[in-house]
Amino acid sequence: MSQRIGEEEIYRVLKEAIFNAELSPGTQLVETSLAEAFGVSRTPIRAVLQRLKYESLIKLVPNRGAFVYCPSPDEAEQIFSLRTLLEGEAARLAAEHATPQQLEEMETFLHQEREYYRQKENHKALKAIADFHLTLAEASHNPFLISYLRQLISLSHIIFTFYDTTDQGEPHSMDEHGAILEAIKNRDGRLAAELASSHIHEIKGDVDFSKAVKHSLSIEQLVSRYVKR
Amino acid sequence: MSQRIGEEEIYRVLKEAIFNAELSPGTQLVETSLAEAFGVSRTPIRAVLQRLKYESLIKLVPNRGAFVYCPSPDEAEQIFSLRTLLEGEAARLAAEHATPQQLEEMETFLHQEREYYRQKENHKALKAIADFHLTLAEASHNPFLISYLRQLISLSHIIFTFYDTTDQGEPHSMDEHGAILEAIKNRDGRLAAELASSHIHEIKGDVDFSKAVKHSLSIEQLVSRYVKR
C-alpha cells in the first residue's frame, strides 16, 4: 500500500519537475489538481506553493493561481550578473573552508559531467554541472551565500533548458570547472575567485536569449498579444 | 468597529515587532496565541510564519514551533561580509539606473538620519539608515539583488539592536552616506561601489560581537557552556 506523502516530499517532486522543465514555464498549477494527484488535501499543497514562490520557481497571483516561473531575457541577464559576483566570492571562501568531502564531491560531479558529455547525455551533464556549482557554493560555509546561490543556480538551470543550449555542448566548461577545482584544492582563493567569476561570465555569453523553446506563454504575454487588435 | 485584518498587515506588524526587538531573539511564537491576538484563524498566521522563515527572521522547527531569529557572532560576521560585496554592486548599478525619485528619497533619509542623531534619537536614526540602504538597493533595479539585500539589511538591523550599538553614535556614517549618494548622483559607478563597500566594512568593525544584550541563549550555546567542565 502506498505510504502517505509528506510536505517535504511534495516540495522535492514539484521542484524537480520544474527543474527538468517537465512543467514548462508558464504552466498553471491548480491547488485542487495537485492535491488530488498527490493524494493529500490542499493545505500542504498551499504551503509548498508558498515555498516555491519564495524561491521564485513559481509566480503566485492572488485569487488567480500559481504559474511556473518564466524567465525574461532581462531577468536572465540579471541572474547571471549576480552569479558572476556571488560565485566568485563563493570560490574564494571555498578555497579557505572546503572540506575534503566537498572536494571529493566536486571531483565526482566533474567526472560525471565529462562522462555524460561523452555519451551525448547533455541533459544529465547539465544536472551534474548544477551539482558541481551547488557543492562549490556549500563549500563557502556561508549559509546566506549558499541559499542565494542555490536560488540563482536553480533559475540558471531553468534558463538553460528554456533557452535550449544542450545542442551546442559547451566544450570549454569542463576545463574551466577543472581549473576552478584545482585552484580551490591549492587553497588559492584569489585565483579561484577570478576563474569562477569569469567562468560564469563566459556561460552568460553562451545563452542566446532571443531563442526560447518549449514556450508556454504567460498570462501577461497572452493578454498583450490579443489586447492590441 | 475594528476592520478585519489581512495577511499582509499581519506580516507587516510581526516583522516590525521583530525588527524593533519588541519580540526579543529566541522568543517562541505560538500560532494559536497569534491567531487570537490578531483575531483571525491559524491559517493566515501559518502563511505569515512561513514567509518570515524564508526571510530568516524566524526559525521554524517542525512539530515544535517558531522562534525569533537569534544571530550568532559567526552569522553576524557572514551577514556583513556578504553585504560588503552586494552593497558595492548595488551602488554601482544604482549609479547607472537610479531614478530621480530614488535619489530624492535617499536624500530625505539622509536628512532624517542627521536630524535624529542631533536629537539623540538613535533608534529612529538607525531606522533611517536602514531605509537609506534599502532605497539604494532598490535603485539597482535588479530584483534578486534587492531581495537579498533586503534580507541582509533587516538582519543587520536586528544585529545592531541585539549587540546594542546605539550609544556609541557613529559619527562617520552620515558623511559616508553623503559621499555615496554624491557619487551615485554623479553617475560614478566605480567610486560609488568603492565607497559603499568600504562603508559596510567600516560598520562591521563597529559592532562588538562579544557583547550581546537582552541575551536569550540558544540550547546549543547553553550546553556548550556547561559541558566542558
Place this chain on the structure above:
DNA sequence: ATGACTTAAATCGTATACAATTCTGTATTC
C-alpha cells in the same frame, strides 16, 4: 453587430475540527 449587465464557473482565501507529534510531569520499578 456591439456594448453593458447579469449570471455561472473556477479558483483562491479563511475558519474550524480533528489527528499526529512532542514535551512535561508523575508514578512505578529496580
Place this chain on the structure above:
DNA sequence: GAATACAGAATTGTATACGATTTAAGTCAT
C-alpha cells in the same frame, strides 16, 4: 535515589467546509 514508562497537556500538521474574488460566458437592450 535514579532510571524508565506512562499519561496528560500543549503545539503543530492535515482535512474539510464554507466564503470571497476573479474570470468568462451569455443575455438583452440599443
